[in-house]
Amino acid sequence: MSAEHAPISRGRRWFERWVFWPLALLLVALALELGFRAQRIVAGRPYLDAKAAWRVDQLADENEKLSTSRTAPAADSSSDSMFAHPYLGFVRRDFARGLTRAIEAMRARPDVVHVVVVGGQAAHAFVTSATEALSTELARRADRQGRRVVIWNLADAQYKAPQQLELVSYLTALGARPDVVIDISGRNEIQIGGANALMDTHPVYPARTNWEALVRRGAVDRTSLDLLVEVWNTSSEIESLVARMRSGWVHCGLWAEGAIERLEKLALDRDLALASFQRRAEASQRQIVLRGPTPPSETQTITNVCVSVWYQATFDLSSVCAARDIEFVSVIEPFGAGGRRDEASNGRRSEAKLTTGRRGLVQAATQLTKRGVTCIDAAALAPEPLSPRDTALAVATEIGRVLRKD
Amino acid sequence: MSAPEELPPHGRAPDRSGRRWPKLVLLQLVVWPLAIVLGELGLRGVRAVFGDGYSADAVRTALGDLQARNREFTPKTGGDLPWNPAESERAERVAHPYVGYEALGGLEVLEDQRADFRTTSTHREFRLAIFGGSVAEIFAQSGEATLRRVLGADPRFRGVDVRILGFGRGGYRQPQHQAFLAYLFALGLEPDAVLCLDGFNEVALGRQNARFGTHASFPSIPHWSQLVARGAEQPEAIAIAARIRGTQAELEEFTTWALDRELARSAWLGEWAVRRAAALRRETLEASDAYTQVLRANESRLALGGPMIRGDLELPVQTSVAIWKEASRNMRAMCTARHVPYLHVLQPTLHDDGAKPIHPEEVEKGAIDTDWLEGVRTGYPLLRAAGAELEQEGERFVDASRIFANVAEPLYLDSCHFGQRGNELLAEEIAARLLEVLP
Numbered sequence: 016m017s018a019e020h021a022p023i024s025r026g027r028r029w030f031e032r033w034v035f036w037p038l039a040l041l042l043v044a045l046a047l048e049l050g051f052r053a054q055r056i057v058a059g060r061p062y063l064d065a066k067a068a069w070r071v072d073q074l075a076d077e078n079e080k081l082s083t084s085r086t087a088p089a090a091d092s093s094s095d096s097m098f099a100h101p102y103l104g105f106v107r108r109d110f111a112r113g114l115t116r117a118i119e120a121m122r123a124r125p126d127v128v129h130v131v132v133v134g135g136q137a138a139h140a141f142v143t144s145a146t147e148a149l150s151t152e153l154a155r156r157a158d159r160q161g162r163r164v165v166i167w168n169l170a171d172a173q174y175k176a177p178q179q180l181e182l183v184s185y186l187t188a189l190g191a192r193p194d195v196v197i198d199i200s201g202r203n204e205i206q207i208g209g210a211n212a213l214m215d216t217h218p219v220y221p222a223r224t225n226w227e228a229l230v231r232r233g234a235v236d237r238t239s240l241d242l243l244v245e246v247w248n249t250s251s252e253i254e255s256l257v258a259r260m261r262s263g264w265v266h267c268g269l270w271a272e273g274a275i276e277r278l279e280k281l282a283l284d285r286d287l288a289l290a291s292f293q294r295r296a297e298a299s300q301r302q303i304v305l306r307g308p309t310p311p312s313e314t315q316t317i318t319n320v321c322v323s324v325w326y327q328a329t330f331d332l333s334s335v336c337a338a339r340d341i342e343f344v345s346v347i348e349p350f351g352a353g354g355r356r357d358e359a360s361n362g363r364r365s366e367a368k369l370t371t372g373r374r375g376l377v378q379a380a381t382q383l384t385k386r387g388v389t390c391i392d393a394a395a396l397a398p399e400p401l402s403p404r405d406t407a408l409a410v411a412t413e414i415g416r417v418l419r420k421d
Numbered sequence: 422m423s424a425p426e427e428l429p430p431h432g433r434a435p436d437r438s439g440r441r442w443p444k445l446v447l448l449q450l451v452v453w454p455l456a457i458v459l460g461e462l463g464l465r466g467v468r469a470v471f472g473d474g475y476s477a478d479a480v481r482t483a484l485g486d487l488q489a490r491n492r493e494f495t496p497k498t499g500g501d502l503p504w505n506p507a508e509s510e511r512a513e514r515v516a517h518p519y520v521g522y523e524a525l526g527g528l529e530v531l532e533d534q535r536a537d538f539r540t541t542s543t544h545r546e547f548r549l550a551i552f553g554g555s556v557a558e559i560f561a562q563s564g565e566a567t568l569r570r571v572l573g574a575d576p577r578f579r580g581v582d583v584r585i586l587g588f589g590r591g592g593y594r595q596p597q598h599q600a601f602l603a604y605l606f607a608l609g610l611e612p613d614a615v616l617c618l619d620g621f622n623e624v625a626l627g628r629q630n631a632r633f634g635t636h637a638s639f640p641s642i643p644h645w646s647q648l649v650a651r652g653a654e655q656p657e658a659i660a661i662a663a664r665i666r667g668t669q670a671e672l673e674e675f676t677t678w679a680l681d682r683e684l685a686r687s688a689w690l691g692e693w694a695v696r697r698a699a700a701l702r703r704e705t706l707e708a709s710d711a712y713t714q715v716l717r718a719n720e721s722r723l724a725l726g727g728p729m730i731r732g733d734l735e736l737p738v739q740t741s742v743a744i745w746k747e748a749s750r751n752m753r754a755m756c757t758a759r760h761v762p763y764l765h766v767l768q769p770t771l772h773d774d775g776a777k778p779i780h781p782e783e784v785e786k787g788a789i790d791t792d793w794l795e796g797v798r799t800g801y802p803l804l805r806a807a808g809a810e811l812e813q814e815g816e817r818f819v820d821a822s823r824i825f826a827n828v829a830e831p832l833y834l835d836s837c838h839f840g841q842r843g844n845e846l847l848a849e850e851i852a853a854r855l856l857e858v859l860p
Contacts (some may be wrong), residue, residue, distance in 0.1 A: 097648045098724040101521030101640050102600045108723065115728040122730075125723030177607035181519055181600055188748040189595040189638055189730070219608055221518050230516050244666045247659040258736045303528050304515045308535060308608065328607045 019341075051232075051269050062268040068414045071265060074278045075257040078250055078285075099229045102181045103174075104221035109169055121191035127166040128153060131193040133184070135180040135207075136197035137348035137393075138316035140172030144407035146418065152415025167193070173222045175203035177328035179224040184335055195342045197414060198332060200325065202350040205372030210319035217307040230304050240331060242292040247287040253278060308344040318368065326383065345383065346412050347376050349394040349406055389417055453551035464688045481680065483785055488676040490835070491669055491705065505720040516648045519604040520597050521648035524590055534586055538610050541610045544582040545570070548611035549855070550605070552598040552752075553558040554622040554769050556838060557589025563841050564848030571852035577859065586612060594622035594741075595748035602752050606759070614855065615756050617749065620767045620822070621734035623835045624800025627741030631734055632792055633713060636727030637741040645714050649724050658715045665708045672701040711769050738800045746807040753816050761860045764852055766819045773801040773822055773834045780831035817858045824850055 055062045100106040106114070121129045130153060132142050150164040169182060169184040179198050186193070208218030216223040256278055265271050313318050329345050336343035350369055373394075393399075396409040465475050517523040538548075549568070551561045563586045572578050598617055605612075625638040634644045679685075679687055730846040733740040749765050755764035769776050771787045772794055779787070789797075805820055812818040824841075824847060825832055832843035839847075 082730030099516065100721070100724075101645060102519055104598065106723075111723045111728070115730060118728060121729055162465055163461060177519070177603060180603050180607065184599050184603055184751045185596060185638070187751060188599060188744050189728070190743055190747060219604070240662050241666060243659050244663040247656075247663050304517075307518075307528075308531060324607050324610055327609060328603070330758065331606050334754045336752050336760035337758070338750060393595075 022225075029325065048267065055268070062272065064266050064268075064367055066272050067268075068260075068265050068276055071257055071260045071278065074253065074275075075284055077282060078253045078257070080122040087215065096227065097228070099251065103178055104184050105225045105229055107171065108294055110169070112167060113167070117169065118186060118189050118191045120191060121186075124165075125192070126162060126193070126353045128162050129191075130164060130166045130195040131169055131176070131183070131195065132166060132197045132199065134170045134175050134197075134199040134210065134348075135203035136170075136344075137173045137202060137343075137350075138197075139168065140403055141197075141199050141407045141410060142166060142168040144301065144404045145411040148408050148411040152411055153418065155415060156419050159194075169234055173203065173225055175199060175207050175222070176325045177219065177331075178221060180328040180332045180335070183332055187335060187339060187341075192339060193341055195418065196332070196336050196343070197344050197346065198329065199237070199346040199348050199410070200377050201216050201368070201373065202346040203319050205350075205369055205376070208324065209317050209372070211369060212310040212312070212317040212320070215302075215306055215310060217310040218317065219324050220307040223305065227305055237290055242288050245288040246285050246292065249281045249288065253281050253285070256281070266418055283412075293347040314368070314373075318375060320380050321372060324380040325376060329379075329383060329390075330388060331388065335384070337387075341387075342418055344389045344391060344417060345380065346391045346393055346414070347373070347380055349400065379413075391417065451735060461688055464692075468688070470637040475688040475691070477685040477691060479782070479785060480685040480695055482782070483695050483702075484676045484680055484685070484698055485836075486786055487674065487695075487702050488680075491672045491702060492675075501795050514644055514648065519666065520590075520593070520601045522592075522644055522648050527590060530587075535608065535610060537584070537586075541618060546582045547578065547613045547614070548584045548586055548612040549587055549616060550586045550602075551600060551618060553587065553589040553618040553768070554591075554593045555591040556621065556847075557593075557616075558587055558591060559589075559838060560618055560844050560847060561585050561587030561589060563844035564851070567845045567848035568852050568855075571849060572856065573687040573741040575856050577856075589618070592622060592626065593619075594626055594641065595619065595745045596638060596751075599751045599755075602755060602768045606755060611759060611761060614762045614859065615752065616764045616766065616851065618768050618851075618853070619745070619750060620801070620804050621770045622740045623745045624738050624796040624804065625790075625837070626796070627737050627744075627800070628796030629790070629792040631737030634726050634734070636721060636730065636733060637737050639725075639727035642725070643709065643713055643828040646725055655715070658712060660713045661708055661715060665705055665712060668701050668761065670703045672698060672705065675701065699773045708729045738796055739803065741754065741796075742800055742807050745804065746811060749811060749816065750814075762817070762855075762860070764817045764819065764851070764855055764858050765811065766821050766854075767804055767810070768837075769822045769824050769839075769847070770797055770801070770837050772797045772836055774798070775826060776801075776822055776831050777825040777832070780829065782831040783833045787833055787836045793836065817854070819851070821847060821850060 030209075044291075052062050083411070096107050096109075097105050098108070100111070115127075117131070120127070126169055132138050134141075146166050149166060153159060153164050154162070169186075174182075179200060180243065183196055203222075204218075207222045210219050211220055211223045214223045214228070220226060256274060260271060260274060260278075311320050333343050333345070335341075349375050350373060377392055380388075380392060384390050391410065393406055393410050396406070401409060468475050511524045514522045515525050515528070517528075551557050553560075566662070568585060569583045572583050573581075588598075588605070590597075591599075598619060602615065622641065626641040630637055630639060630642050633642045633646075639645060676698050677695075679698070684690040684694045753763050771779065771783060772778065772789055777783075798802075801822060805822065808818045808820055825843065828846070830842070832839045832846075834840055
């Protein structure tokens, strides 16, 4: 029997399969690794495990930092007193709760005289100072005797037209049926509307300072979400690559060099996507969201637009009320030179603007009266400017009088 | 006696596989194609026997629709139009102080509309403002030519330039239309007539809002939550967003591949392709729901949920109908005081029983979310009754929910949007009713 036909023993076959060939492959890999390292030394760029590990740590740290900043818990919304409302622009927490209570009460208690007061700062102050006087005045009418008068304060210091209109429309759409709606406004329309225009926001929009705080929360539109997703995906890929490197592969120069290059590319992609996302959050398209329609730029036009918004919104508010037999009174609050002298703040120019604006409002109110809207000029109720409390009482008395007359 | 067969040294039988493989290959080459052809014929036969014959065109349409729906919330009337990213950018939703949200393009268009109101033309002009959801949005475009034609034929419109101003937006529902109208009036924009075409979103999305714990008076929650939610940058939300984008990309790639490779030619492959695409679509929608939930968890309850009025969440469809009615009263009040004719039209919808003989094509396209279906089934009879009440009060109300009742041809692109033909039919009816309302 010749040697080439000699049977191969089982032990030898096992040795060849499980020891010899793996070792041979390992040696080949080792030779390649050493060759690679030698080539790098000759090229003057030696591959050093410690340096590679340091670079991996550096990239991992950057990724980690980014991840930590992204995963930081969101601001505790419960501590915020103001949030976005689809029809009013913004509401305060207490206001939102009060609104719900008012709607429930108006739906459930038709036996009570429900009075809704809307408007800005003066309306708010009016409810505080004149609730009792107004209740007494309103209860004096024959058809209301024996009925309890409840006054709902749905004014907000920063509200301005058309927020009152949107609010009353919303209330009535929800089935709330007040008996009387009192809108005390004017100052915010001129002052906030004017300030809006100066900050490149249309006067019809809510106070820019409030609106901006709610809008500038980062972009969550589709493209921005895609960018966030890209940041997320590249960041996750970096994490898994770093984990593999740290599991020992960093010592394999042949593989690790390519992996570090890949890590660097991923980190660059991630940063680019993140930069695009951040840029997008402040992109020009956000300007139109903040700005609304193009605002007027000339002083006189700004005032005219502010007056026009108040006029149009008050007329519609009156129409919505009239269609439901809700009594409506519009009160122009005292401010500027037509109001108390000590209220003329922030210099003469500001006072002049307010005074011009108020004059415009009074003229607009005259037009509204001709169209059947009940308007009261609070500044005309007394020959001399009154204190806020006295003004509120005088307004309450006048409201009682005009409603009795109606 | 023959000599015993000599065994090889290690004692194994001689290897004959070398002689067998050509036969095996030949057998495979015959058996598999035969099996495929038989299987294909078998499936087609079985489907034909059960009255559900296989149609390659239907499969192509189904894949195309799934692809289109994957790209846009509101399908276009021309389903085969290529996706235009610029258009989609304009359709991005942004926060609006008085209507909740607005399309970016809508804000830009309003600028043009304001300019249009300011310009004085040598011709007399008639501006018709159309409010509503996406059906109204599409109607303002697809129904424009018919509206112009029918109105133009009336002597009152001789020499009058009819302009259609579209204020319908995808997902809008009452009280958004009333809020939009009030906002436009406050801006000083007063059209010559107002048309409110709505109904579906009110009941379908109102029901959906309730499932997410949001009041019926608030805008559609998937639209609204995106804008007010604060958790969009949180890892959990991004992970789900990544999942949504992943499945959307997968569906896009798969449907493109399936359509390019003409998988629809085979009943087996066509069926499989539609099932797979539908499964991916389902996965996207489920992830979208999960996304909404995560955002909700990070947001103030009041900002997302709206007023928690006792009883309203338990009866969301009834509440939505009540809001629809009251908001329409407000729109009418504002219009009447300004002497602007107001026409209110209840839009038709596929799943409202008796609305239309449903064509098999529409059965496939008209898949509907269970909340939406319940909203329509419960809500439409209530809307009709509420509409009749409005009409009794003097409102010009048109119940167009049965306008396609005798139209057998397919009109619907999905459960609520209809194509060009449907819009033309509706425009004819609306134009005729509008002529009755106008002085």
